[in-house]
Amino acid sequence: MQEARQERIVPLLLYLFTAVTGLIDAVSYIALGHIFTANMTGNIVLLGFALVGVPGLSALRSLTAFAAFFVGALIGGRLATTLAPLSSHRWRMTAFGCEALFLLGATLTSIGSASVPLDSTRLYAVIVLTALAMGLRNATVRKIALPDLTTTVLTLTITGLAADSSFAGGSDPRWQRRVVSILLMFAGAVVGALLLRHSLALPLGLATVSAVCGVAPFYRSSRLEWGDTSMSGKVRKDAHVAYLERSSARDRATELSSPLGDQPPTPILREDKS
Numbered sequence: 001m002q003e004a005r006q007e008r009i010v011p012l013l014l015y016l017f018t019a020v021t022g023l024i025d026a027v028s029y030i031a032l033g034h035i036f037t038a039n040m041t042g043n044i045v046l047l048g049f050a051l052v053g054v055p056g057l058s059a060l061r062s063l064t065a066f067a068a069f070f071v072g073a074l075i076g077g078r079l080a081t082t083l084a085p086l087s088s089h090r091w092r093m094t095a096f097g098c099e100a101l102f103l104l105g106a107t108l109t110s111i112g113s114a115s116v117p118l119d120s121t122r123l124y125a126v127i128v129l130t131a132l133a134m135g136l137r138n139a140t141v142r143k144i145a146l147p148d149l150t151t152t153v154l155t156l157t158i159t160g161l162a163a164d165s166s167f168a169g170g171s172d173p174r175w176q177r178r179v180v181s182i183l184l185m186f187a188g189a190v191v192g193a194l195l196l197r198h199s200l201a202l203p204l205g206l207a208t209v210s211a212v213c214g215v216a217p218f219y220r221s222s223r224l225e226w227g228d229t230s231m232s233g234k235v236r237k238d239a240h241v242a243y244l245e246r247s248s249a250r251d252r253a254t255e256l257s258s259p260l261g262d263q264p265p266t267p268i269l270r271e272d273k274s
Contacts, residue, residue: 009217010092011177014149017137018181020210021152022188023195023203024130028065030193031200032123033058037065037131038152061127068128072102072135079136080143089218095140096214102133103208110200130204133211148177157181 021038028037034057036043043065050057076095083091106129109122134152141151148157161178164170195202 010144011146011149013096013214013217014141014144014146014151015180015184016210016213017141017151018149019184019188019191020207021134022185022190023192023207023210024134026189026192026196027200027203027207028127028130030196032127032130033061035061035065035127037069037127038134040066040069041153041155043069061124064124064127065131068131069135069138072132072137073139074135075132076136076139076143080139084143092140092144093215093218095136096211096218099133099137099140100208100211100215102129102136103204103211105129106133107201107204107208110204112201126200126204148174148181154182154185 024038025036028035035046043062046057047059047062047066050059050062075098079091079095079098083094106126109125109129138152141149148160150157157178161175162168164173165175166172192203195206
């Protein structure tokens with residue numbers, strides 16, 4: 001029952017994270033110097049533009065975002081490889097928790113300003129932290145592997161919506177999920193741009209809270225699993241102690257029945273009367 005409930009929650013969380021992508025892309029493009037820290041397709045394109053000298057773009061900022069995203073994806077992949085085979089709840093809780101910590105760091109770094117001066121240490125810190133969070137999340141969502149819920153890329157979602165539609169002779173599979181994903185990322189971008197008019201920390205703080213929401217559903221399940229594991233370990237320990245006690249009792253019984261301990265009793269020699 002608990003497992004089924006968790007699986008029903010996962011798509012809802014991925015919808016939420018799709019909206020968060022809109023927030024992060026609004027922050028990174030508008031406030032961090034025309035880069036993307038969640039959408040690496042767009043970031044690579046902007047990097048190409050920057051390398052040929054298009055005004056307003058920075059190859060260093062784009063490369064920083066790419067490198068941090070790559071490292072975040074490595075972390076996410078390692079967490080999935082290490083924790084997912086043991087417990088899907090602990091793995092998801094840990095992965096989304098790390099994302100929340102990275103976003104919290106970005107939020108705290110950006111507090112107190114509506115924008116961050118370009119080429120400042122503060123700006124690069126926000127770039128690195130948001131890109132780490134998005135790379136980690138992308139690796140996690142890739143492992144979860146729900147169709148049409150990648151949370152960051154809409155190109156294939158839009159393609160599937162059109163190519164699989166009844167107008168193209170298809171059966172419209174998962175069209176509701178595709179439409180909702182598109183609308184949520186759009187809404188996240190709009191909200192992010194509006195919040196940036198007041199403070200850089202506001203959209204980042206909202207993204208952090210959303211990531212925490214991804215941790216909460218798995219926290220109780222993980223605690224229950226830890227409790228089961230601890231109980232199993234206690235049962236095994238008690239059984240082992242009982243076994244040792246039984247073994248000691250058997251040894252004492254042997255010593256009482258035989259003065260020489262484990263050695264067999266000395267045979268009695270009968271006198272030959274012949």
